Amino acid sequence: DIQMTQSPSSLSASVGDRVTISCRASQNINRYLNWYQQEPGKAPKLLIHSASTLQSGVPSRFSGGGSGTDFTLTISSLQPEDFATYYCQQTFTTPVFTFGPGARVDIK
Amino acid sequence: EVQLLESGGGLIQPGGSLRLSCAASGFTFSSYAMSWVRQAPGKGLEWVSTISVSGNSTYYADSVKGRLTISRDSSKNTVYLKMNSLRAEDTAIYYCARKYSSSWSDTFDIWGRGTLVTVSA
Numbered sequence: 001d002i003q004m005t006q007s008p009s010s011l012s013a014s015v016g017d018r019v020t021i022s023c024r025a026s027q028n029i030n031r032y033l034n035w036y037q038q039e040p041g042k043a044p045k046l047l048i049h050s051a052s053t054l055q056s057g058v059p060s061r062f063s064g065g066g067s068g069t070d071f072t073l074t075i076s077s078l079q080p081e082d083f084a085t086y087y088c089q090q091t092f093t094t095p096v097f098t099f100g101p102g103a104r105v106d107i108k
Numbered sequence: 109e110v111q112l113l114e115s116g117g118g119l120i121q122p123g124g125s126l127r128l129s130c131a132a133s134g135f136t137f138s139s140y141a142m143s144w145v146r147q148a149p150g151k152g153l154e155w156v157s158t159i160s161v162s163g164n165s166t167y168y169a170d171s172v173k174g175r176l177t178i179s180r181d182s183s184k185n186t187v188y189l190k191m192n193s194l195r196a197e198d199t200a201i202y203y204c205a206r207k208y209s210s211s212w213s214d215t216f217d218i219w220g221r222g223t224l225v226t227v228s229a
Contacts, residue, residue: 043220046215097155098155
C-alpha cells in the first residue's frame with residue numbers, strides 16, 4: 001500500500017504570507033497527486049489535480065509542484081478564506097485511493 | 109446546479125445496519141463513477157468505496173471490505189452505501205463524491221455536504 005505523509009501537520013501564518021505545504025508518497029506515484037481544501041464544517045474542495053493543474057475556478061495564488069514521491073502546494077499570498085485544512089491524495093493506485101493526513105493552516 | 113445530497117445517517121448501535129443514499133442532480137449521473145469518503149470526528153479523510161459507471165465493478169478500502177456495499181440506481185440518479193456490522197470506528201461524516209476521470213487523472217471533483225453516522229450503544 002502507498003502511504004502519504006504531509007508536513008507540517010499545522011502552521012500559523014498571516015494574511016499575505018507565502019505558505020508551502022509538502023506531501024510525500026512512500027513510493028513513486030508519477031504525477032498522480034491531487035490537492036483538496038477543507039474549510040471547517042464544510043466538504044472538501046478540489047484545488048489541484050495531476051500535481052500542478054489548477055482546477056477550474058481556483059484562484060491563481062494556489063500552485064502545485066513535484067513528481068515521483070515529493071510534492072508541494074504553495075499559496076503565494078494567503079487570504080482570509082484560505083485558512084483551512086489541506087489534503088493531498090494519490091490516485092496512482094486507482095481505483096483505490098489514499099489521502100494524506102492533512103495540514104491545517106491557522107491564523108497567526 | 110451540480111449537486112450531491114446525502115441522507116440516511118443517524119445513531120446506530122454497534123452491530124447494526126444502515127443505508128446511506130446520495131442523490132445526484134445537475135449532471136448526467138450515468139456517465140460518472142461515484143465514491144464514498146468518510147471523516148471521523150476531528151480526523152482526516154478516508155476513501156471508503158467506489159462504484160463504476162455501469163455499476164458492475166465495485167472497490168473498497170480494506171477497513172470496510174465485507175461489511176459495506178456500494179450500489180447505484182441510474183433511474184433514480186442515486187448511489188447507496190449499505191453498512192452492516194457497524195463498529196464504533198465507523199463513526200464519521202460520510203461524503204458522497206463524483207469521480208471524474210480523464211486520461212491523466214482521477215479526481216473527486218464534486219462533493220456532497222455529508223451525512224453523520226454515529227455508532228454507539
